[in-house]
Amino acid sequence: xxxxxNSDSRAASPVIEFAGVxxxxxxxxxxxxxxxxxxxxxxxxxxxxxxxxxxxxxxxVNGLIRPEAGSIWVFGExxxxxxxxxxxxLRARTxxxxxxxxxxxxxSVRDNTAYQLLQDPAISSEEIDVRVHEALRFVGLEETxxxxxxxxxxxxxxxxxxxxxxxxxxxxVLYDSPTGxxxxxxSTHIMELVMKERDVHHTPSLMVTHRLQDAFLLCxxxxxxxxxxxxxxxxxxxxxxxxFLMLDEGRLIFDGGVEALMQSKIGFVREFLE
Amino acid sequence: MAISRIERTAKEIVLTMQEYHAFAWxxxxxxxxxxxYWTDFLIQSDIIGVGSVAIVLLSGFFTGGVLALQSAxxxxxxxxxxxxxxxxxxxxxxxxxxxxxxxxxSGRNASSMASELGSxxxxxxxxxxxxxxxxxxxxxxxxxxxSSIVVLLLLTVVADACGIAGGAAVTVYLNHQNATQYFHMAxxxxxxxxxxxxxxxxxxxxxxxxxxxxxxxxxxTGGTQGVGQSTIKAVVASAVLIISIDFLITHVLLSxxxx
Numbered sequence: 347x348x349x350x351x352n353s354d355s356r357a358a359s360p361v362i363e364f365a366g367v368x369x370x371x372x373x374x375x376x377x378x379x380x381x382x383x384x385x386x387x388x389x390x391x392x393x394x395x396x397x398x399x400x401x402x403x404x405x406x407v408n409g410l411i412r413p414e415a416g417s418i419w420v421f422g423e424x425x426x427x428x429x430x431x432x433x434x435x436l437r438a439r440t441x442x443x444x445x446x447x448x449x450x451x452x453x454s455v456r457d458n459t460a461y462q463l464l465q466d467p468a469i470s471s472e473e474i475d476v477r478v479h480e481a482l483r484f485v486g487l488e489e490t491x492x493x494x495x496x497x498x499x500x501x502x503x504x505x506x507x508x509x510x511x512x513x514x515x516x517x518x519v520l521y522d523s524p525t526g527x528x529x530x531x532x533s534t535h536i537m538e539l540v541m542k543e544r545d546v547h548h549t550p551s552l553m554v555t556h557r558l559q560d561a562f563l564l565c566x567x568x569x570x571x572x573x574x575x576x577x578x579x580x581x582x583x584x585x586x587x588x589x590f591l592m593l594d595e596g597r598l599i600f601d602g603g604v605e606a607l608m609q610s611k612i613g614f615v616r617e618f619l620e
Numbered sequence: 621m622a623i624s625r626i627e628r629t630a631k632e633i634v635l636t637m638q639e640y641h642a643f644a645w646x647x648x649x650x651x652x653x654x655x656x657y658w659t660d661f662l663i664q665s666d667i668i669g670v671g672s673v674a675i676v677l678l679s680g681f682f683t684g685g686v687l688a689l690q691s692a693x694x695x696x697x698x699x700x701x702x703x704x705x706x707x708x709x710x711x712x713x714x715x716x717x718x719x720x721x722x723x724x725x726s727g728r729n730a731s732s733m734a735s736e737l738g739s740x741x742x743x744x745x746x747x748x749x750x751x752x753x754x755x756x757x758x759x760x761x762x763x764x765x766x767s768s769i770v771v772l773l774l775l776t777v778v779a780d781a782c783g784i785a786g787g788a789a790v791t792v793y794l795n796h797q798n799a800t801q802y803f804h805m806a807x808x809x810x811x812x813x814x815x816x817x818x819x820x821x822x823x824x825x826x827x828x829x830x831x832x833x834x835x836x837x838x839x840x841t842g843g844t845q846g847v848g849q850s851t852i853k854a855v856v857a858s859a860v861l862i863i864s865i866d867f868l869i870t871h872v873l874l875s876x877x878x879x
Binding site: 405410430434435437438442444445450465510 | 743748749753
């Protein structure tokens with residue numbers, strides 16, 4: 347095999363791969379026999395009602411929860427039984443946005459956003475400031491630089507969490523219900539940021555949501571860098587790199603594109619869509 | 621039914637003990653491998669140490685005073701009021717200084733550690749920290765344990781000094797005895813083994829209160845109610861452990877340094 351073949355196979359290999367993953371917490375099976383992949387440049391939307399294990403699945407991807415059975419590969423490395431310390435370098439390549447933002451209350455927006463960079467003594471304070479400003483500009487919150495999380499609204503906290511996840515130019519982004527509990531205008535703004543990361547930086551991602559409108563917005567729009575806003579795709583077109591997964595009671599019941607989702611005959615999928 | 625409940629409870633206790641020891645061992649040994657968060661160590665020393673000075677100072681002073689008050693009458697029956705200074709100083713240095721400081725600091729700081737870390741667990745801040753590539757045990761627990769050990773030793777010295785001063789105040793102003801005699805007796809009868817006992821105990825108590833506080837905090841489940849439960853467990857367990865371990869340490873030290 348030539349060097350080109352090697353690099354091709356690496357490029358084509360999935361960013362995330364789940365094979366028969368089962369997760370048990372407190373004696374209860376949360377996820378059962380889950381298998382799917384996330385390809386480079388692909389955005390996968392994980393749908394399902396509350397309490398079916400979506401957030402747990404996202405934490406399993408980042409090694410925050412360990413599976414009972416099955417195998418997980420992230421960036422081509424098997425993390426299933428990887429020790430916690432060996433996971434840190436992989437996590438540094440992944441950005442994760444938590445459900446409620448999970449900002450550190452005792453730190454300013456600057457220190458929250460720069461948390462990962464602050465751990466590296468080689469990065470100067472000036473460089474950190476520049477990168478924090480850049481990340482906060484990306485989410486439209488540059489003016490909050492010196493504020494503390496307690497003085498931010500729910501939507502602003504979520505946007506700072508996105509800035510924190512993206513500051514280190516991650517190779518994979520995990521979004522846990524980024525619009526949960528937000529008003530429609532703020533939700534649309536957050537979804538624009540998700541779209542911006544997808545279309546400007548082409549970062550693969552896995553997004554958990556129970557809101558169909560968010561999922562369809564991602565499929566039907568793309569981010570226009572010139573206009574700095576999300577614009578609809580021409581009629582009948584959808585984003586080919588945005589696909590869906592659906593969970594029901596810990597089992598993966600759907601894996602496919604938007605058309606397959608709309609035409610699915612699976613009872614639960616139909617019920618969820620209607 | 622009753623037997624199975626006892627069996628389940630016994631298993632839970634053994635499992636908790638096992639988890640606590642694994643947790644504390646890992647947190648303690650983190651100091652030997654980088655990264656070591658020295659800034660957090662200093663911040664925690666300030667919060668735990670400087671923040672506790674007032675309560676330690678007051679409780680030490682009044683405990684010394686009470687000791688002098690209570691002992692005066694009994695000692696007078698034997699015509700031994702002259703040894704009040706020795707009695708107060710030895711009791712404070714060997715026993716009450718370390719135990720009182722341990723219990724007071726655990727009431728203030730084991731609870732705050734459990735509630736702070738518990739809140740971080742329920743708001744996913746601990747998960748966020750792990751996701752950002754930082755080990756929460758290393759960043760949050762290790763600095764708290766080592767700073768508690770160091771500052772509890774210093775706070776115990778403060779409590780001992782205040783206790784002896786409180787005893788002196790009572791002896792001079794209420795019992796109308798001689799201050800020089802009080803301090804002379806205290807100074808003359810304190811020997812090396814007393815100081816060793818007084819210095820060894822806070823090291824164990826500092827370790828206990830911080831590791832128990834952090835352990836219950838990091839095990840929090842069930843939202844804000846769970847944070848409350850963790851805080852209660854941390855305070856109760858650390859106070860009971862301090863008093864029980866004090867008995868063991870005293871027994872061991874007395875066998876090493878017999879009177």
